[in-house]
Amino acid sequence: MAAAQYVRMSTEHQRYSTENQSDEIARYADERGYEIVRTYSDAGKSGLRIEGRAGLSQLIDDIETGQTNFRTVLVYDVSRWGRFQDADESAYYEYICKRAGISVEYCAEQFENDGSPVSTIVKGVKRAMAGEYSRELSQKVFAGQRRLIELGYRQGGAPGFGLRRMLIDEAGRTKGVLSRGEHKSIQTDRVTLVPGPAEEVALVNQIFQRFVGGGWNETDIAADLNNRSILTDLGRAWTPSVVRQILSNEKYIGNNLWNRRSFKLKKRHVQNDPDTWIRSEGAFEAIVDIELFKSAAAIIAARAKQLSDEEMLEGLKNALEQNGFLSGFVINEAKSLPSSGAYQHRFGSLLRAYSLVGFKPDRDYRYIEINRRLRRLHSDVIRDIITGTEAVGGDVSHGHQADILTINGEFSISIVIARCMQTGAGAYRWNIRLNTGQLPDLSIVVRMDQTNQSPLDYYLLPTFDMNTSKLRLSENNGLSLDAFRHEDLTQFFAMAERTPILGVA
Secondary structure (H helix, E strand, O other): EEEEEEEEEEEOOOHHHHHHHHHHHHHHHHHHHHOOEEEEEEOOOOOOOOOOOOOHHHHHHHHHHHHHHHEEEEEHHHHHHOOOHHHHHHHHHHHHHHHHEEEEEEOOOOOOOOHHHHHHHHHHHHHHHHHHHHHEEEEEEEEHHHHHHOOOOOOOOOOOOOEEEEEEEEOOOOOEOOOOOOOOOOOOOEEEEEEEOOOHHHHHHHHHHHHOOOOHEEEEEHHHHHHHOOOOOOOOOOOOHHHHHHHHHHHHHOOOOOOOOEEHHHHEEEEOOHHHHEEEEEEEEOOOHHHHHHHHHHHHHHHHHOHHHHHHHHHHHHHHHHOOOOOOOHHHHHOOOOOOOOHHHHHHHHHHHHHHOOOOOOOOOOOHHHHHHHHHHHHHHHHHHHHHHHHOOOOEEOOOOEEEEEEEEEEEEEEEEEOEEOOOOOEEEEEEEEOOOOOOOOOEEEOOOOOOEEEEEEEEHHHHHHHOOEEEEEEOOOOOOOOOEEEEOOHHHHHHHHOOOOOOO
């Protein structure tokens, strides 16, 4: 009888290697008269979900489309089929096989694969146990990471401008500074933060002093740094958001902060409540005076105070009287006003806010302002991609061409920001020009929302599948394009993820 085998290993332990699984499956097949005619394999893949498991996905697809020459699928045990957090999901994929007349048999389990009530009950319990194992292991890993944070050790991520990552051994002896892209190779080694070059430390303090005592805002500081041809720690131009990250990050006063964002059990990235953050004070050597840091935090907090519509419009009237006209640049430069983006979000558009204070511009400044905002967003997206990739164990480097990033030395990407436009009939459209001249393997298209304030969604477009460099997207584009659409960059980070030797099953 013809059979296929499915093997998976998450690198949790050698006994679960695909070779060992195949040996056990082969013995089971010989005893029952099966001939293995095809192998589906997922090496080094987590069993928490089907995404990223090309072997299981291909198996299910072949069965659903009838492209099979076997009547049975042999699997080592229930956990190798998957550690799905919903036991019904595990059963669902098995049901797809059963519906097509193909049985799934587990070779190393104690129950018989005969479909009897007893075997069905035991199988259900095993599915729940497989999922519970990962939940318990996740809690143990979280507790271990929390303990390391409390001891002052760094858990992933770029060090930041003015800081460096120092590798230390289990006895606390320093082993050297890690360069960007370098990671520890010994399990018992740890990483902490130390002050960077003196000129960078001085520049960080200058940023705080100008913000607190000099009345400079983030836009002023970023413009000054760019005019002086100073690059960020990632080799990029400065943006107001990058400056704001420095002004608000407690690592500059020596505090170790963790769990602001989480990605437990391969689910969605979550922004955690500040009450759940893990903080270790005085974990690193501070490079900024704590009182200076608190003053900057107070300014940011006061500026973020929720203003009423009347207060926002009153401030806009004062700016109009002082300047004689209004624009996004005028609003952003006024230290007492919220940002132009805040006005757009509150009143729907800058033009509507203008009209409410009696100003009618001679020309429409929106296009220029949106262009300026999208240029800043492009740098922010690149920074987020670099930080997110490094957080999952991946590596990012700049390609030979400008604005091309290489992930893990394996594939290149280009980032394209697509502005939202409205047609005369009221429909929304996005015109996209892909960077096919430099031939990246993947284009990440960031589609903006209707106000061009925030990303709406992301398209991960393989260059190989694109037959034109120009695309015009509507709200719904059919399966040929929307199959590449994602709500966030979780799928991209899953592609870039690298699993350590002792990974989670």
